[in-house]
Amino acid sequence: MTVTWEGLGWEQLAPGVGRCRLPVWDCTAGLVVGEGSALLIDAGSSLAEGARLRAQAQELAGRRVTLLALTHPHFDHVFGAAAFAGAEIFAAAGAEEVFVQDREGLRADAVRNGLGTGAAQEAADALARPRHQVRERWTLDLGGCREVLLVNVGPGHTAHDLAVVVPGEIPVVFCGDLVEESGEPQAGPDAVPSRWPAALDRLLGLGGEDALYVPGHGAVVDAEFVRAQRDALAARFGVSR
Numbered sequence: 293m294t295v296t297w298e299g300l301g302w303e304q305l306a307p308g309v310g311r312c313r314l315p316v317w318d319c320t321a322g323l324v325v326g327e328g329s330a331l332l333i334d335a336g337s338s339l340a341e342g343a344r345l346r347a348q349a350q351e352l353a354g355r356r357v358t359l360l361a362l363t364h365p366h367f368d369h370v371f372g373a374a375a376f377a378g379a380e381i382f383a384a385a386g387a388e389e390v391f392v393q394d395r396e397g398l399r400a401d402a403v404r405n406g407l408g409t410g411a412a413q414e415a416a417d418a419l420a421r422p423r424h425q426v427r428e429r430w431t432l433d434l435g436g437c438r439e440v441l442l443v444n445v446g447p448g449h450t451a452h453d454l455a456v457v458v459p460g461e462i463p464v465v466f467c468g469d470l471v472e473e474s475g476e477p478q479a480g481p482d483a484v485p486s487r488w489p490a491a492l493d494r495l496l497g498l499g500g501e502d503a504l505y506v507p508g509h510g511a512v513v514d515a516e517f518v519r520a521q522r523d524a525l526a527a528r529f530g531v532s533r
Contacts, residue, residue: 295351302352303512305464308438310352311506314341316406317368318474318509322466323349323357324458326434331359332379333456333466334508335372337402338411339418342372359432361442362422363468363508364450365390367402371415382430383422384444387452390482391421426454443498445470447484448491449477449508457498465499466506471518473510477525485529492522 297304302312308325314336322333330353336342349357362370362383370391373381390398399416403409424430430442439459446453449469456466469478470491479485496518499505505513526533 297352300348300351302348305504305506305512306458306460306462309458309460309464311466311512312345312348313510314345319368320466320506320508321345322456322506323352324434324438324440324456325353326436326438328433328435329359330355330357331361331432331434331440331456332357332376333361334363334369334468335360335376337368337371337407337415339372339375339415340411342375345372346375359434361454361456361466362387363454363456363466364446365394365398365452366450366469367398367407367412367415368405369468369508370419371398371402371407371412373420374415374418376420380424381420381422382424382426382432382442382454384446384452384454385425385427387454388422388425390452391419395419441498443494445491445494445498446487448488449479450482451484453491455495455498463499463503464506465495465503467495467508467518469508470495471505471507471513471521473507473513473517475509477521479529485525486531488529489522489526489531489533492518492525496522 402412
């Protein structure tokens with residue numbers, strides 16, 4: 293039987309490109325498949341969720357996921373990373389410090405938001421550190437003329453926000469939590485509100501008017517939505533435009 297994106301509960305956005313919406317926190321995980329390798333974007337909120345993503349991604353890609361991009365260092369996007377043993381992990385420069393120095397903060401935030409104490413502790417203890425720090429841009433060649441661009445577009449939602457751009461007839465931009473559709477964007481203590489609108493300007497510059505913008509939470513949106521959220525954030529935080 294042929295494996296389909298929809299059959300596994302994923303949404304195909306372009307040939308070889310898709311995403312799924314994970315339960316509980318409605319987080320996005322993305323997958324980009326080339327002829328030589330597969331890239332997963334964000335890893336879920338626990339080791340168990342990461343293992344499920346790994347299995348589904350391997351079915352869809354027909355090979356093991358060897359590349360993992362983490363859009364920002366929050367538990368619901370990174371706690372599944374250790375399930376991808378041997379994968380090359382990419383994150384925005386500076387994110388590694390959070391993984392090393394603030395595991396307890398990530399664990400506590402996970403428990404505060406409803407992750408079980410045992411699962412949170414297990415994930416924090418096993419947390420996989422990014423090996424590659426993206427300072428500006430990093431191009432990944434997935435084979436078969438498929439390249440993916442990793443861009444350090446922050447700060448904004450956090451001090452370490454990474455976007456993933458998949459060129460194509462209709463570009464796909466994985467935004468992390470710089471963009472949220474299923475609720476108002478969350479600004480925690482690690483947010484940099486004064487620079488968040490500018491980060492969304494950078495996202496719009498990368499994707500252009502016709503791109504599909506994949507938020508960290510919620511349904512896929514267009515450039516008009518991103519502009520409106522940028523303007524709302526500027527008004528909310530008193531950032532002059």
